[in-house]
Amino acid sequence: MKREQIQQQHQQQNATDQDEISIAQQNSEVNQELLGETDDLLAEIDGLLEENAEDFVKGFVQKGGQ
Amino acid sequence: MKKRIFGIETEFGITYVPSSLGPIGPEEAARILFKPVVESWRSTNVFLPNGSRLYLDVGSHPEYATAESATLRDLIAQDKAGELLFADLLNQAQDSIEAEGKEGTFYLFKNNVDSAGNSFGSHENYMLERRVEFSKLVRSLIPFLMTRQIMVGAGKTHPHGPEAWRPLTGQDKKHGTPSFSFSQRADYIWEDASTATTRSRPLINTRDEPHADPNQYRRMHVINGDSNMSETTTLLKIGATDIILRMLEDHFPLENFEIKDTANALRTVSHDLTGTTRFELADGSYKNALELQRNYLRAAQKYIADAGAHHADVPYILDLWNRALIAVETQDISGIDTEIDWAIKKKLLDSYIARGAKDYADSRIQQLDLAYHSIDPDRGVFNVLQKAGRARRVIDPGAVEKATLQPPETRAKIRGSFIQAAHRAGEPTTVDWVHLRLNNKPQLNAVCKDPFATEDSTVKQLIDLLGAQKTQEWMPPFI
Numbered sequence: 001m002k003r004e005q006i007q008q009q010h011q012q013q014n015a016t017d018q019d020e021i022s023i024a025q026q027n028s029e030v031n032q033e034l035l036g037e038t039d040d041l042l043a044e045i046d047g048l049l050e051e052n053a054e055d056f057v058k059g060f061v062q063k064g065g066q
Numbered sequence: 067m068k069k070r071i072f073g074i075e076t077e078f079g080i081t082y083v084p085s086s087l088g089p090i091g092p093e094e095a096a097r098i099l100f101k102p103v104v105e106s107w108r109s110t111n112v113f114l115p116n117g118s119r120l121y122l123d124v125g126s127h128p129e130y131a132t133a134e135s136a137t138l139r140d141l142i143a144q145d146k147a148g149e150l151l152f153a154d155l156l157n158q159a160q161d162s163i164e165a166e167g168k169e170g171t172f173y174l175f176k177n178n179v180d181s182a183g184n185s186f187g188s189h190e191n192y193m194l195e196r197r198v199e200f201s202k203l204v205r206s207l208i209p210f211l212m213t214r215q216i217m218v219g220a221g222k223t224h225p226h227g228p229e230a231w232r233p234l235t236g237q238d239k240k241h242g243t244p245s246f247s248f249s250q251r252a253d254y255i256w257e258d259a260s261t262a263t264t265r266s267r268p269l270i271n272t273r274d275e276p277h278a279d280p281n282q283y284r285r286m287h288v289i290n291g292d293s294n295m296s297e298t299t300t301l302l303k304i305g306a307t308d309i310i311l312r313m314l315e316d317h318f319p320l321e322n323f324e325i326k327d328t329a330n331a332l333r334t335v336s337h338d339l340t341g342t343t344r345f346e347l348a349d350g351s352y353k354n355a356l357e358l359q360r361n362y363l364r365a366a367q368k369y370i371a372d373a374g375a376h377h378a379d380v381p382y383i384l385d386l387w388n389r390a391l392i393a394v395e396t397q398d399i400s401g402i403d404t405e406i407d408w409a410i411k412k413k414l415l416d417s418y419i420a421r422g423a424k425d426y427a428d429s430r431i432q433q434l435d436l437a438y439h440s441i442d443p444d445r446g447v448f449n450v451l452q453k454a455g456r457a458r459r460v461i462d463p464g465a466v467e468k469a470t471l472q473p474p475e476t477r478a479k480i481r482g483s484f485i486q487a488a489h490r491a492g493e494p495t496t497v498d499w500v501h502l503r504l505n506n507k508p509q510l511n512a513v514c515k516d517p518f519a520t521e522d523s524t525v526k527q528l529i530d531l532l533g534a535q536k537t538q539e540w541m542p543p544f545i
Contacts, residue, residue, distance in 0.1 A: 038417055041451075041454050041456070042417060042418065042421070044450065045414075045434070045447055045450055048437075048445045048447070048450065049430075049433055049434070049437060050083055050171070053429040053430050053433035054429045054432075054433075055083070056083055056433050056436070056437075057181050057429065057432045057433055057436055058181050059081055059082075059083060059089075059181075060079060060081040060173075060175070060180050060181050060436060061081075061092070061180050061181055061182045061184070062079050062080070062092050062126070062127065062180045062182075062184050062186065063092065063093075063126060063184065
């Protein structure tokens with residue numbers, strides 16, 4: 001690829017670079033909050049799971065694939 | 067600079083959980099799931115306006131093959147779009163059985179193994195230039211593919227410890243300490259490279275079906291990867307593999323790590339979370355997964371420093387690759403636990419164990435391991451974690467929705483526009499990855515051999531024949 005084309009591509013991708021940076025910052029913030037939220041999150045997940053865990057898992061049987 | 071076409075094929079697992087009497091088997095469940103597809107498209111094997119292929123595979127597996135994509139971000143958007151398309155079908159299936167008065171819930175899982183040990187796949191496609199010496203490339207790539215699971219595996223619990231390493235005898239199934247492995251798929255791969263995918267599963271399928279000009283290209287079909295929920299894990303999986311392929315295509319010097327017994331080494335690596343257990347190489351020496359991956363990463367860093375980054379995500383890919391190896395080296399997953407599937411899952415399961423679940427064999431843990439892969443946007447455990455900020459995105463949710471309707475900027479655009487126009491006009495078509503035809507105009511047979519082309523004069527003629535306006539809105543495929 002020619003240099004101009006590469007530059008053009010980089011310009012097009014400026015927007016995504018910005019996303020990258022803001023995501024990276026968000027990321028560290030999220031990690032700091034983790035301890036505080038985990039109980040709530042696990043409770044939320046618990047509320048979404050089927051009651052009978054064993055039936056849920058054992059009942060998932062496919063025929064072989066591919 | 068080399069361009070490449072990427073594609074991912076995903077087989078989904080299906081189940082129905084009745085809350086009162088009346089089970090529905092997987093075949094019947096798949097039939098109900100595909101009812102709207104048949105009603106809209108008169109087939110259970112269709113190419114859609116977004117350029118993808120959605121079909122019912124051998125063994126009643128719903129399967130989605132992304133449209134050919136020329137960038138990793140398009141590929142990830144297409145891959146996640148497949149989950150959304152199936153989530154829509156799942157909703158319709160749910161409505162239709164509820165209308166019949168049945169009580170229960172359908173689930174689709176993007177994972178690789180069921181409770182009976184049947185495995186189904188996630189296949190990656192990489193287009194290579196024909197001039198590359200294929201058999202040599204495959205040999206050099208296998209040690210990378212075999213050990214990359216320590217970065218990009220989807221994680222799996224084993225209630226009775228690692229499964230027997232040779233076909234199960236049934237006797238030694240129920241022994242061993244409950245454990246967690248990097249990979250879902252590693253226990254089900256048996257050889258290096260072959261033309262089969264069903265009977266003796268290889269890492270790489272060497273069947274030569276380029277779906278493009280065979281004089282110029284060939285397609286490498288990698289079948290040992292796990293299905294990933296995490297967008298960043300997919301980005302690393304495909305992105306790092308692409309970098310290694312580029313190095314091989316450019317004859318960049320890589321050490322020879324040819325492995326003596328691939329199937330054995332795959333299992334050893336998957337079940338050893340420390341990454342330090344050694345396996346034998348063909349030359350009689352012993353190496354471990356961390357040593358191999360450190361070597362590949364160093365080479366990749368050097369290669370990129372020389373050749374330059376070929377897309378904007380390369381620095382992130384190299385960084386995540388490094389952090390994944392650090393996590394295994396230090397046994398501290400906190401640096402990757404929002405970006406790498408096995409670590410996201412392990413963190414969740416370990417939190418439950420810290421709060422009283424017994425171990426990886428606990429039925430609640432088993433349930434979470436499976437529910438992590440449920441594609442339900444609101445109830446699937448991975449999706450709940452992602453919404454809570456515990457799993458990093460690289461694609462805007464709006465772009466994923468758009469990718470359910472619109473093809474990426476490749477040949478998929480030609481095919482998608484054609485399918486959309488013909489579908490509107492109610493004209494039956496015959497379509498595959500390369501050929502497009504209106505059944506009522508068999509003399510106009512479009513052959514699109516260049517996967518990078520976004521326009522084709524014959525197809526334009528066909529679309530004009532259909533009397534379609536160019537500015538048409540893209541429509542949801544199943545209504």
